[in-house]
Amino acid sequence: MRAPAVEKESIQSIRVEVRGESFQMMKDSSVMFKPYSExxxxxxxxxxxxxGQTxxxxxVTLDTQFAPVIQLYSTVELRDVHQNRIGQWTNVSTNGRILQLSHPLSSEAPLGTYTLSAAVGETRTQHSFKVKEYVLPRFEVKVNAPSEVNVAESELKIEIQVVDFKDLPVVDMPVYLYRGYWSSDVMLNLTTDQHGMASFSLNMTDHNDHLNLRASCYGPNILRPSFQNKYYEDARQAISPLQPVTVQRPSVSSVVLQNVxxxxxxxxxxxxxxxxxVVGEKAQDSPLYFFYLGEVSFELMVDPEMSPVLQVLVYSVLPSGNVIAGNKDFETEKCFKHKVxxxxxxxxxVPAEQGTLKVTAQPGALCGLSSVDQSVLLLEPNKQLDADK
Incomplete structure (x- = not known):
């Protein structure tokens, strides 16, 4: 069915009725419908x-198909840390479906968080960035560990890697593993090998609850340097216990989707x-009732229409006319139809060497490019526009 067009959020009742030669099933559900918005x-x-930098x-404004649209913004504002308006553009429209603007900061600009905002009618979108004195990180610490671990596992293997701004391994670097993001409780002292890696295992029988790990090149008694000196970023990883799904001889018929x-x-x-x-069912023209255990397997091609979450439903109509069903949500990669x-x-x-940049996309596609020092992105790694956002 096609969802109805609504001007505001509304909750409506939907009835689903299934009829067969020997069975009938009906269910009422409440569904919230939200208005379409770009x-x-x-x-x-x-x-x-x-x-002093610019x-x-x-x-850019996208429709429900993630395609850019021509949009008029009534106001675009830039406010400093004190909420003073230091930049404003009125009635500006996208040129080629993307609006590109710039603003030079004063050499005496106060340090802190600045806010950009764009208004379309009564809807206002905001984005923040920071102004501060900083030095580009020379090293980056990475933690390779699963975000969830089965409670039945007694040992968890974890790797820590230290790389420089060229993504090359840093050898013989001391690394400290802390229990907690802000704690000074050191769990392990490690040293990177020739690949910039430091591997270790944790006994998970000692960690039955949520575990936060922080890997750092700074020991508990080492003061972090000021912004004028070289420094390196910490890495953080959260690990949660994962309870396995089991079927323990239920007293009624059921179907359960397994984890993948x-x-x-x-x-x-x-x-x-x-x-x-299946419990207590009787085959056609048979006086016997049976108890049956089994499994069913199937395949499904994952396409961009299923992103970011795919809900799988399996069901069966039993000889008695009863219906058993099971459903489960599965996360998918953040993928799009348009590949770039x-x-x-x-x-x-090497510096000053001539290079070529090749961008491949669909014919007539509008692509935006930016070029900055990769080390800058390490200062605020979650501020970049990505598939999750």
């Missing part, structure tokens, strides 16, 4: 700036299994 994004070229930013590795990969076939238990690729030639170059 989504506006604001993106800056960097997440953090120094006083802020370059772009604004997530997120499901886009463009690939996912394999699903449902385990079922970026390639440098050569992939590595």
């Amino acid at each position: 989504i506006t994004f604001i993106q800056t070229d960097k997440p953090v700036y120094k006083p 802020v370059h930013f772009r604004i 590795e997530q997120p499901l990969a886009c463009g690939k076939v996912a394999h699903f299994t449902g385990k079922y238990v 690729s970026l390639e440098f030639s050569p992939p590595r170059a």
Whole structure:
């Protein structure tokens, strides 16, 4: 069915009725419908700036198919840390479906969080960035560990890697593993090998609850340097206990979908299994009642229409006319119909060497490019526009 068009949020009742030769099923559900609205994004070229630098930013509005639309913004404002308006643009429209603007910061600009906003009618979209004195990180610490761990596992293997701003491994670097993001409780002292890696295992029988880990190149008694000196970013990883799904001889018929590795990969076939238990059913023209255990497997191609969450429903109509069903949500990769690729030639170059940048997309596609020092992104890693946002 096609969802009805609504002007405001409304809750409506939907009745689903299924009829067969020997059975009938009917269910009423309440469903909330929300009005269609386009989504506006604001993106800056960097997440953090120094006083005196120029802020370059772009604004784009997307429809439900994630395609950019021509949009008129009544006002676009830039406010400083004290909420003083230091920049304003009125009645500006997207040029080629993307609006690109810039604003030079004063050399005496106060440090703190600045806010960009764009208004379309009564709807206002905001995006923040920081102005501060900083030095580019020379090293980055990465933690490779699962976000969830089965409670039945007694040991968890974790890897810590230290790389420089060229993504090259840092050898013989001391690394400290802390219990908690802000704690000074050191669990392990490690040293990176020739690959910049430090591997270790944790006994999970000692950690039955949620566990937060922080890997740092700074020991508990080492003061962090000021912004004028070199420093490196910490890495954080949260690990939660995962309770396994089991079927323990239920007293009634049921079907349960089993867990699979997530997120499901886009463009690939996912394999699903449902385990079922049928109790007290009687085959046609037979006086016997049976108890049956089994499983059913099936495959499904994961495409962009299923992103970001796919809900799988399995059901069966039993000889008695009863219906058993089970459903489960599976996360998918954040994928889109429109594929874009970026390639440098050569992939590595020395300063002042000539290079070529190749962008591949669908014919007539509108692509936005930005070029900044990768180390800047490490200062505010969650500020970039990505598939999750």
